[in-house]
Amino acid sequence: MTDSIPPGKFDDVNEAVGEEWEAETTPYERVREVISREYSPRSAERVAADARTSPKTARKHLNALAEEGFVATSTGDRGGTHYRRSPESLVMEQATDILSHVSVDELVTRIAAMRETISEFQTEYGVESPEELIVEQANQTLSGASENERGIDPDTLQEWQTTRRNLAFANAALSIANAERFVDGDSSRLEENTSTP
Known part of the structure; x- marks a missing residue:
């Protein structure tokens, strides 16, 4: 023992x-x-x-x-x-962290993929945001018209919200990278990266 x-x-x-x-x-x-x-x-x-x-x-x-x-x-x-x-300091911290782990070219590719994912959600559910979908589904439930409408499962809703949040941080990181290039005198790719919708 x-x-x-x-x-x-x-x-x-x-x-x-x-x-x-x-x-x-x-x-x-x-x-x-x-x-x-x-x-x-x-x-x-x-x-x-x-x-x-x-x-x-x-x-x-x-x-x-x-x-x-x-x-x-x-x-x-x-x-x-x-x-x-402050939300601003959190955004800056997240953006800086992204830039320390991802190249600008990879970031542009990831932003395009996230935008495509969000566009697919918007097309599939016919609304611009997950919040609009929640309100629409609540209104349908209250009006009794929800039997024929397809709802969104919680995992998909969370994926949409997370993708949108990650896109916001990625866009902030790209803006910082472009601003740093401009300040450093390398503005040749500035217009190329910021022209992505």
Whole structure:
């Protein structure tokens, strides 16, 4: 029989990891890391608690991140400022990640394929977007006319939504690549890549 480690030894593992994180990072780094995963508005106090810093320090760093465009602000129910990751910074992060893994030529090919997939969905279901289809199907159900209409299964609906989201990120990446070429003086392919509908 082997000796087992008493449960008490592991009670403070999370606290130990938190203390290590606090010792190895600055308050700014911790605030940025916490808010980078927040897409719903949060108060500075909640961010501060997760970032292991004071609300005053968190607020200072959150305001600096808002000025940089990394954080979006809004007014909470009680009038205080709330913070969340800005959609623009997420798009930039995703686009940059795409460009680090995919060549511009491959990106153009993938964009064309995604556009074709979306066009096929639009043709098959007779609407421009998955949201329109959901509304149309709900209206048909309410009116009792849905018996003869073919619905969309949840997996197909999710595929359509995901393809549309991925296309948006890919288009952003292509725009950045084209802008970088223009800035670098290599605008020869700029018109070629941006002319794709």
